[in-house]
Amino acid sequence: GAGVSQSPRYKVAKRGQDVALRCDPISGHVSLFWYQQALGQGPEFLTYFQNEAQLDKSGLPSDRFFAERPEGSVSTLKIQRTQQEDSAVYLCASSTRGRGMNTEAFFGQGTRLTVV
């Protein structure tokens, strides 16, 4: 497809389980972002990649969260030892140039993670 694709759309994890969330950005998009959106809240920035370089990971809430984009295209957000407070929608966005959100951004449908 032509848009940003995220998988899975829904994930239920038992507390303590590790999860991996995938983002396929639009081909050729340089910038990639991960956001966390708790129920009823606005998205919160997690991390930013420019190609394969993770330029900002200041929003990752703990060292249980890890993101990578090894070849500058697909990105994976990994959460280790999930906790109930990790339950949220995880949004991925990409944009064409290396200017982050100073160019038009395209969002995926998100992955809804529920930790039980």
Place this chain on the structure above:
Amino acid sequence: KNEVEQSPQNLTAQEGEFITINCSYSVGISALHWLQQHPGGGIVSLFMLSSGKKKHGRLIATINIQEKHSSLHITASHPRDSAVYICAVSPRYQLIWGAGTKLIIKP
């Protein structure tokens, strides 16, 4: 005080009404985004503005950089316009999000 303030928080209107959603921000920005989020759905970018005015179909977005204010207008509103509309600004590379405006258009 939040860096991005939207008003109103909630808006219910009748089909056909002219809708205005306002956004004020307090930081210097490179761009301002208007985004739409349907319940259970992803986020769709409506506009990215750095100056002036943009129009797409029944949607119009304006920005006044000096006053640090932007508005999103919907003409001839329709029930399918019901969604959360979010203003977000980009001072550097990432977005600072407003709290969103929940819009309901009744038939």
